[in-house]
Amino acid sequence: MGSTRARIAIDAMGGDHAPAEIVAGALRAREELDVEVLLVGDEPQIQSFLGQHTSSFPLEIVPAEGTIEMHEEPLSGLKRKPKASINVAMDLVKQKRADAVVSAGHSGAAMAAALLRLGRLRGIDRPAIGAVFPTILAGKSVLILDVGANVDCRPKFLEQFAVMGSIYSEYVLGVSEPKVGLLNIGEEPSKGNDLAIRTHEMLENNPKISFIGNAEGRDVLSGRFDVIVCDGFAGNVLLKFAEAVGEIMLQILKEELPQGLHGQLGTALLKPNLKRIKQRIDHAEHGGGLLLGVAGICIISHGSSQAPSIFNAIRLAKEAIDNRVLDRIQSSYQKSAAPTADGE
Structure with a gap:
C-alpha cells in the first residue's frame, strides 16, 4: 500500500x-x-x-x-x-x-x-477468528484460533488455522518462528479424540509451521506456545472463561486494596503497576479477534x-x-x- x-x-x-x-x-x-x-x-x-x-x-x-x-x-x-x-x-x-x-x-x-x-x-476452506491472550511471561502473548467461527472442524481446517496463525503471529505480533500447539487433553500424540489425533499428524508433517506438540489447558497461558489451534467450540469456551478470569482478577484487586488515607497513598504508589496489570489481563486492551x-x-x-x-x-x-x-x-x-x- x-x-x-x-x-x-x-x-x-x-x-x-x-x-x-x-x-x-x-x-x-x-x-x-x-x-x-x-x-x-x-x-x-x-x-x-x-x-x-x-x-x-x-x-x-x-x-x-x-x-x-x-x-x-x-x-x-x-x-x-x-x-x-x-x-x-x-x-x-x-x-x-x-x-x-x-x-x-x-x-x-x-x-x-x-x-x-x-x-x-x-x-x-474455513475462516477462523484469532484472539490474543496474555501469558505468564511479561510481554509475551499467545494467539488462539479458532475462538468461535467454526463449531465443527476437520483436521485440514485446523491445519490451515495453524498456517494462518503462524503468519499473523510472525508479521503482526513480531514473533520469530512462532511455536504452534494443538489444544488437547494430554501431551502424547495418541491422546484426544479422532480430530485431535489426525490433526496432530498433519501438523507434525507440515513444513510451513513450527509445531511443538499438544497444549493442555494448563499450557495455554504458560508462554510456551505462540499459536494454539482448536475448534471454535472449545476456543469460544476458552475465550469467555479467560475474559471472566481477567475481570474477576481486576475486581479482586480493587476490593483488596487498603481503604482510607493509607490505602489511597498506597494505591497512588501502585498506580503504574496496576495500569500494567490491567493492560496484560483486560480483554479490552486487545481490541478483538481478526477473522483470518x-x-x-x-x-x-x-x-x-x-x-x-x-x-x-x-x-x-x-x-x-x-x-x-x-x-x-x-x-x-x-x-x-x-x-x-x-x-x-
Whole structure:
C-alpha cells in the first residue's frame, strides 16, 4: 500500500454501546493513528454523537439502514436487511473504498457478511477468528484460533488455522518462528479424540509451521506456545472463561486494596503497576479477534466493547493492513483454486 493511509470502515451501529462508544473510539483512533475512519450506520444518530466531541479530525459517515440484532439468525438477517450497517461496511472493502472492517455487533453476522461479500482466500476452506491472550511471561502473548467461527472442524481446517496463525503471529505480533500447539487433553500424540489425533499428524508433517506438540489447558497461558489451534467450540469456551478470569482478577484487586488515607497513598504508589496489570489481563486492551481466511481484513470485537476496545480494534486492523497479512497468507496457498464467495 506504500504510504497510503489505511481506510477503516467501522460498523457504528454494532455492539451494546453503539453508537456512542463506537464514535468515541473511532475519534481517538483518527487522532492518534495514521488512519482514515468511515463510520457506517444511521447518519443522524452518528452525527449527534460526533457533535458531543471536539475534534479537528473530521470522520466520514456512510449511511446505512438498520443492524443485525443479536437474536436474529445471521444469514436470514443479512438477506432481509441488505443495507444493514455490517453489509454496507463489507461492501466498502469489496469496492476498495476501505481496507478493513471493524464490528462489535453480531459476530455471526459479521462472519457471514465477510464470506458472502468478500469470499474466502484461495486454498482456505474455513475462516477462523484469532484472539490474543496474555501469558505468564511479561510481554509475551499467545494467539488462539479458532475462538468461535467454526463449531465443527476437520483436521485440514485446523491445519490451515495453524498456517494462518503462524503468519499473523510472525508479521503482526513480531514473533520469530512462532511455536504452534494443538489444544488437547494430554501431551502424547495418541491422546484426544479422532480430530485431535489426525490433526496432530498433519501438523507434525507440515513444513510451513513450527509445531511443538499438544497444549493442555494448563499450557495455554504458560508462554510456551505462540499459536494454539482448536475448534471454535472449545476456543469460544476458552475465550469467555479467560475474559471472566481477567475481570474477576481486576475486581479482586480493587476490593483488596487498603481503604482510607493509607490505602489511597498506597494505591497512588501502585498506580503504574496496576495500569500494567490491567493492560496484560483486560480483554479490552486487545481490541478483538481478526477473522483470518477471508479476502479482506475484518476485526470482530466484543459485543460489550467501549471506546478503548474500539480504538485497539482499529489499531489491530491497521497493523494487519500494514504488515500485509492477507498477501502473506495467500502466498502460502498460491497454487490453490480461485477465491469463492459462499452462497453466491
